[in-house]
Amino acid sequence: MANSLLISLLQIYLLFLSFSTCALGNLPKFHVVDLHALTSKDVCSPPKYMERFKSVKPTLKMVDRHGPCSTLHPAEKLSLEQILSNDQSRVDSIHHRVSAISGKGTTSGPLSPSQIIAQSGNSYSAGNYIVHVGIGTPSKTSTLIFDTGSYVTWVQCEPCKQCYMQQEPIFDPSQSSTFMNVSCNSTSCNDVSGNNCLGSSCLYSVQYGDGSYTSGYYVEDTLTLTPDVIQKFRFGCGQNNKGLFGEVAGLLGLSPSSESFVSQTSDKYQSVFSYCLPPVSSSTGYLNFGRNSDISKTNRTPITKQTNFGPYYYITMTGLSVADKTLPISPTVFSNAGTIIDSGTVITRLPPDAYQPLKSAFREHMTQYKMVPGDSLLDTCYDFTGVDNVTIPTVGVQFLNNVSLDLDPNGILIGTTSQRCLAFAGNSDPNGLGIFGNVQQRTFNVVYDIPKGEIGFSPDAC
Structure with missing residues (x-):
């Protein structure tokens, strides 16, 4: 009875943390997630954003x-x-x-x-x-x-x-x-x-x-x-x-x-x-x-100037965090490789010296779940058969100008209801270009302001 009460209190505490807008002291943050909420339905849901952007045309x-x-x-x-x-x-x-x-x-x-x-x-x-x-x-x-x-x-x-x-x-x-x-x-x-x-x-x-x-x-x-x-x-x-x-x-x-x-x-x-x-x-x-009232509400990071390096928007990634703890990754790991933001790439790609600490830290907070083999791209996967709610650590991505994105749960895990994987992958080449992919961009209002040379992010937009 005492153990059941303790487990229930812990779940309530973690749920409270997942809805907090900031960490309490140095305590780690988690998402308590209904797996069915991460799974696409068979019918289209009504748009969440239309009232908000009623006056924005087009x-x-x-x-x-x-x-x-x-x-x-x-x-x-x-x-x-x-x-x-x-x-x-x-x-x-x-x-x-x-x-x-x-x-x-x-x-x-x-x-x-x-x-x-x-x-x-x-x-x-x-x-x-x-x-x-x-x-x-x-x-x-x-x-x-x-x-x-x-x-x-x-x-x-x-x-x-x-x-x-x-x-x-x-x-x-x-x-x-x-x-x-x-x-x-x-x-x-x-x-x-x-x-x-x-x-x-x-x-x-x-x-x-x-x-x-x-x-x-x-x-x-x-x-x-x-x-x-x-x-x-x-x-x-x-x-x-x-x-x-x-x-x-x-x-x-x-x-x-x-x-x-x-x-x-x-x-x-x-x-x-x-x-x-x-x-x-x-x-x-x-x-x-075009410009609208929501554009000014975004946290902004500079678009890095690159001469003839293809049709891409370069930004500077500076760090990663898991459960509100910054990972021990040198900023030069990101700067040596460079990073673009891309709407067409699905999974975010990281230099190997950034992906390994991310993977290790994430796994440390997921030991209560059964790991299963992934594929050549995704190597941190879990069997959630029979599980309705899972507790996963928050994952943060940091960019230049102190821009920090606390990813939506749909930007952390990818897969089916019964099996999901960490939605990041490491490049084989340490100097291979990093790519901030579309899974990690989910639910953010992402603003491209070319005259100001900035890309902005604000959460929970759709």
């Missing part, structure tokens, strides 16, 4: 393309193993690209920015989140994956020489009264694809790290983000496209490059955008453009 609803909120209905849903396999392809592609441009690593010869733009891209199929936009006059809806690591926005176009299956009708330029080809002699053409031209018309081509590709004409047309209408927006009109694109129409490129959506709409949206990735695939997030 606000695009963002959903996981594999979940019940998605309008896409592929013949076969990707398993977690397939998603993580695609994720590894994307990470390999990012590492290869950065090594090639910077001259680091084993890749032969640095490539010019124009070569990278025209010939290389991330693993497209790892992109998980989709939004809906309108293209042409009259406007036709297109479902696009949004990607902070891509230069070029593109959609499949008629007449298709080679196209994959997509949910909506393929965009037909002949049905739009505002469609035009981009001239081969324009600066935009040089920025997107070097000297690739057909007559006076500009061509583009992107080869992704997983073997997927898209190519066609570089064009301009009206882009509609209800209620906003953007005239003469430049994008790729893909007539040769192949890969695991999952029935989307194309991609919305949000990188810090001259031809990205962010740069093209800088006059209208001041090169500012924000998003919230939903906690599970059965709930919704958002993608906003």
